[in-house]
Amino acid sequence: MTETEPTAASRRSIRPGGWFGIFGEQASVLLPPSEKRRVAALWELVDDGAGFDEVLDALLSSGLRDLPGFVLLSETEGPVKVVLRGPVKATFYTADEEISLDGSVAATWVERSLEGVTRSVIEVEDAPEGDELTLAAGLVRVARVEDPPVSADTGSAVGVESEDSTGFETGPAEPAPEPGPELEETEPETEPLPPPEPMPEPTPEPEAHPDPAAPAPPAPGGWAPAPPPGGSEHDGMTRAGDWDPLEFARQQPGIPGQQPAPSVVAKPVARLVISSGETVEVDRAVLVGRAPEARRFTSSEQPRLVTVPSPNQEISSTHLEVRPGSGADHGSAVVTDMGSTNGTVLVQPGLPPEDLQPGIAVQLIPGAIIDLGDGVTIQVTNP
Amino acid sequence: MSKVEVHYGATSDVGRVRQVNEDSYLASPPVFVVADGMGGHSGGDVASRIVIEEFAELVDSAHDPRGGAAAVAELLERAQSRINQYGIEQRLTGAEKWYAGTTAVVALLVEDDGVPKWLLANVGDSRIYRFSDGALEQVSVDHSVVQELVDAGTIAADDVASHPERHVVTRALGGPDDAEADYFLLPLVSVERLLLCSDGINGMIDDDTIAEVLGDVGDPRDAADRLVAAALDAGGRDNATAVVVDVVGLLSDDAYDSAPLHVSLEHKLGALP
Numbered sequence: 057m058t059e060t061e062p063t064a065a066s067r068r069s070i071r072p073g074g075w076f077g078i079f080g081e082q083a084s085v086l087l088p089p090s091e092k093r094r095v096a097a098l099w100e101l102v103d104d105g106a107g108f109d110e111v112l113d114a115l116l117s118s119g120l121r122d123l124p125g126f127v128l129l130s131e132t133e134g135p136v137k138v139v140l141r142g143p144v145k146a147t148f149y150t151a152d153e154e155i156s157l158d159g160s161v162a163a164t165w166v167e168r169s170l171e172g173v174t175r176s177v178i179e180v181e182d183a184p185e186g187d188e189l190t191l192a193a194g195l196v197r198v199a200r201v202e203d204p205p206v207s208a209d210t211g212s213a214v215g216v217e218s219e220d221s222t223g224f225e226t227g228p229a230e231p232a233p234e235p236g237p238e239l240e241e242t243e244p245e246t247e248p249l250p251p252p253e254p255m256p257e258p259t260p261e262p263e264a265h266p267d268p269a270a271p272a273p274p275a276p277g278g279w280a281p282a283p284p285p286g287g288s289e290h291d292g293m294t295r296a297g298d299w300d301p302l303e304f305a306r307q308q309p310g311i312p313g314q315q316p317a318p319s320v321v322a323k324p325v326a327r328l329v330i331s332s333g334e335t336v337e338v339d340r341a342v343l344v345g346r347a348p349e350a351r352r353f354t355s356s357e358q359p360r361l362v363t364v365p366s367p368n369q370e371i372s373s374t375h376l377e378v379r380p381g382s383g384a385d386h387g388s389a390v391v392t393d394m395g396s397t398n399g400t401v402l403v404q405p406g407l408p409p410e411d412l413q414p415g416i417a418v419q420l421i422p423g424a425i426i427d428l429g430d431g432v433t434i435q436v437t438n439p
Numbered sequence: 440m441s442k443v444e445v446h447y448g449a450t451s452d453v454g455r456v457r458q459v460n461e462d463s464y465l466a467s468p469p470v471f472v473v474a475d476g477m478g479g480h481s482g483g484d485v486a487s488r489i490v491i492e493e494f495a496e497l498v499d500s501a502h503d504p505r506g507g508a509a510a511v512a513e514l515l516e517r518a519q520s521r522i523n524q525y526g527i528e529q530r531l532t533g534a535e536k537w538y539a540g541t542t543a544v545v546a547l548l549v550e551d552d553g554v555p556k557w558l559l560a561n562v563g564d565s566r567i568y569r570f571s572d573g574a575l576e577q578v579s580v581d582h583s584v585v586q587e588l589v590d591a592g593t594i595a596a597d598d599v600a601s602h603p604e605r606h607v608v609t610r611a612l613g614g615p616d617d618a619e620a621d622y623f624l625l626p627l628v629s630v631e632r633l634l635l636c637s638d639g640i641n642g643m644i645d646d647d648t649i650a651e652v653l654g655d656v657g658d659p660r661d662a663a664d665r666l667v668a669a670a671l672d673a674g675g676r677d678n679a680t681a682v683v684v685d686v687v688g689l690l691s692d693d694a695y696d697s698a699p700l701h702v703s704l705e706h707k708l709g710a711l712p
Contacts, residue, residue, distance in 0.1 A: 347626040350624040353508070353624075355619075356508075360552070
């Protein structure tokens, strides 16, 4: 039976559920089912012996906004540090009181550091009485976690009663008993439960454990994270702040579903020989027209403006754009009609002439001829 | 580079409500700047002045007109770090909640591909308009919450003037926000008249009124005065600054006649084979 094992090998008992429980040497994390994508990375961290602070950093690295709830618990000696967020409840029992924490009462999170905790119960979902599985470390779906394990009959186990049954041992009025005769009293009650059969020792995890003498977590001094900066500093009319950058994260202008083109490339992808005699390398966006304009570019990607004569005004002021292609067009140039009045005709070698559709980029083959009207043509060659 | 002759006028007013004018401007060819500071006394006014001081360098020194957007970006970056540095000093002297930021709009005459052009840049919600052929067009795109909402299709352009967050900028120099500017490069011929203004102008009078003033008033100095006066008449709830620039002519250094002759006199006279 497992009771011969030292307590470290069966630190807690759990009831199965939907949340992810990640239990390690130094810290444990509970995450809601929606946060599945984070679980693997956190498990790796926790299993490598990451401390409370390190795990908290990892949890918050992408911000608090998209993390609806979590529980983080230190597993080291000394005071129990806990952080709760979202619809989770935790109850801690010390020698003379019971402390209940509810993550949903705070907008950000609830954090406590508790001395002398003898027993803890964390509930993340409704967990009907039932199978209690004991577990040392590992990654498992849970609804409720109790530490020390229910019905673990090593001397250190106390307060086996779960707080939602008769309650004869709970409540601040009745201090949680120290290991002693009372234990015997409670034991029969839990006995009927399906016996916590020698829980298959959490699979390969124990081996993966680092040396138990892993480096101690950083001193608790600086562990409290600063609240996220907020608020708007403003004065008068114009002001800054108070908006969410993610809200406005939108696709780059360009073709939906296609990566935005690299605006400036190291080596030109094509050379344009313009009938007016000019030659232009395509290593960035090139705008061609009667009086071309470049709009809303960043300082590092200033486009090249090429002015072509148009005595009959057939060519539009900003007629077309040639730029290095991206995605499937990577390595070649693409041409886009910028909504010109009289349109653009493209003749590619071996293909019939085509009218460019405004705003639709077309890949250019060396040898292609672009006709802007008014006798102006652009020949595309290799750089 | 061929010289560009410009006429310009600039006016700034504290408005009817505010105590401090936190707007600053620079109107000195080849560079024109309007900066709208935020943060209150010895905050926003200092921030906007720092921007002006940085860009004044373009006036005094022989700046390379071909530097383009990268040169402007460098000055904006320097202004940004000076504002942040100033902020650190202020906070060290006890003003814990001290904050200052500023918008900036810049119009710089540059040489691109051997031709003079307007390089325009904006950070925040101050604006650059161009007036050509009797039509007013807003060139810069505001870095503001409402503009983002319009772009996203969340609200209609008509609702902007009444939106509660219409004064919230999403980019500013010196603030916690992104300070990267957007740039625009326009040929001189497409711009008869440029207007750089703080939101004390376009927030108080609509584009039709601005177009009317720019179309009616010939002298750019009078046009700037009239725009600020109109903003004050409409309530003057914010500092109002307008800079109006007209390109009146290109003075070419190399006159056509002085182009080097490819045929020597000896050739012409038949003295050489």
